[in-house]
Amino acid sequence: MAYDTEMFKYVADEYIKENGVIPVLHCLGVMPLMEGNTIVGVVTESKSGRLAIRAKRVIDCTGDADIAYRAGVECVMAEEKTGDLEPGYLMGGTLVYGLTDVDTAAVEEEADSDPSQRHPVMHRKMYHGIEKARAAGEIMPPYTNKSFIYNRVTKNELPALNHCVYPVDGTDVLSLTKAEIESRKSIMDIIPILRKYEKGMENAKLRNFAMSIGVRETRRIIGEYRMEFKDVFDEKTFPDAIGVYPVCMDGPEGVLPAFTEAYFQVPYRITVPVKIENLLVAGRCCSSKRRAVTITRQVDFAMVTGCQRQ
Ligand SMILES: Cc1cc2nc3c(=O)[nH]c(=O)nc-3n(C[C@H](O)[C@H](O)[C@H](O)COP(=O)(O)OP(=O)(O)OC[C@H]3O[C@@H](n4cnc5c(N)ncnc54)[C@H](O)[C@@H]3O)c2cc1C
Incomplete structure (x- = not known):
């Protein structure tokens, strides 16, 4: 289910108020x-x-x-x-990011062009553009996946792309710092590649980085x-x-x-x-x-x- 991450912050404030939490x-x-x-x-x-x-x-x-x-x-x-x-290896973390100036109709059309891009759980699992980029010899930034998934709630924007799965220990401040900074670098390096190879993303620009790297597994x-x-x-x-x-x-x-x-x-x-x-x-x-x-x-x-x- 896609939801508006910014509106959620306000809605959460309202829940807090309604329920008498300080x-x-x-x-x-x-x-x-x-x-x-x-x-x-x-x-x-x-x-x-x-x-x-x-x-x-x-x-x-x-x-x-x-x-x-x-x-x-x-x-x-x-x-x-x-x-x-294996034991000792945690699930990777992800810095979710958003893009603006996207032709979302063209992106949806591209997603619909291949049923395997319409994964029932993973929303839209886009991989055509990445495959083309690899075939053309583009060097993919570290820890970016062979496909990415996105949510869409507004026109012209993809507010939540999940593309970069970085090794991180969420109980170690230096590991969190490194993962967050290097994920931002990977995302900045992947955007020009998306512009070049993904339909509807020809003019895409960074909209936002999530407030912090997301951690999937720790204690x-x-x-x-x-x-x-x-x-x-x-x-x-x-x-x-x-x-x-x-x-x-x-x-x-x-x-x-x-x-x-x-x-x-x-x-x-x-x-x-x-x-x-x-x-x-x-x-x-x-x-x-x-x-x-x-x-x-x-x-x-x-x-x-x-x-x-x-
Ligand atoms: C990129 C990504 C995509 C995901 N996609 C999905 C999905 O599609 N569907 C799904 O169901 N799950 C998904 N997950 C997993 C899911 O988001 C998390 O496992 C889930 O949010 C865990 O909930 P939680 O309340 O235990 O912890 P969190 O959501 O991490 O909440 C913990 C909160 O406590 C705060 N906090 C931490 N330490 C302290 C402290 N010492 N003092 C005060 N505050 C503190 C944090 O800032 C945070 O707000 C995803 C995870 C990631 C990283």
Whole structure:
């Protein structure tokens, strides 16, 4: 589903207001406040300095389990093989970018010219222009894929191209810095090639870079239950289910759209770390075996883990 990334920021502000949340932007949670094995709050750092926020319950939604990890929760990362990713190798990150001054009608026509460019999950998987560029001997910038996918919500613009998959460790600030800067360079170098070989992109210009490189995989906590790849395809049910999710995947284990009504239940225990009290997690850092990350890293799976009501 394509959505307007800029409008989303405003809509998110409105949700925050409607739900009585006190927003604190420009602020990092850096350390847990501990009383023995119980987390009782978080230390933050921002332009206002260091602040301790005490909390009735702490929920770590950092994607990387930053707070859980620093509270002493056992975490894993790239610990075993998944698909063709060997242990120690993380899924690559991507700096999404947008183009303006695009003839989107011509781009859509080109996408429609070959059914294999109309991938049911990957939106439009464009590869004709890249193939032509390679055949002509163009040197492709590092880590740019043989195809790219895009979303379109307005005329004359492609606001979200996903083209460059760069190795990155999202828990290492120098790795994040390098990946983000070098991805920008690769994108600047690919745009002239797109202009030359992609229909409808003859006059394309950079519209924007995403606010930061997107990270697909880092730490996961060891929780009271670890979601398994098999649970998904067994359409498993759990006594502590907090929601359901369709049988589908998109990651190193392959791509399977949610085309059927098959679904499995999501257990509460994947959000509950062992040993440390009063802490929950939500999102991609929840407790799963590595093969299951191909499912548990999805945006709407994160929504299921985050939408519990007491
Ligand atoms: C390029 C790309 C394309 C993708 N495409 C799809 C797709 O098509 N469909 C799909 O379902 N999934 C997709 N994914 C995967 C999906 O986006 C993520 O796995 C998902 O967003 C994870 O959600 P999350 O809430 O756990 O973490 P995030 O979305 O990463 O949110 C974590 C938030 O916490 C903030 N944060 C982090 N650390 C701290 C801290 N210490 N203190 C304060 N704030 C902090 C971050 O700034 C961020 O806002 C894609 C990922 C990438 C990178």
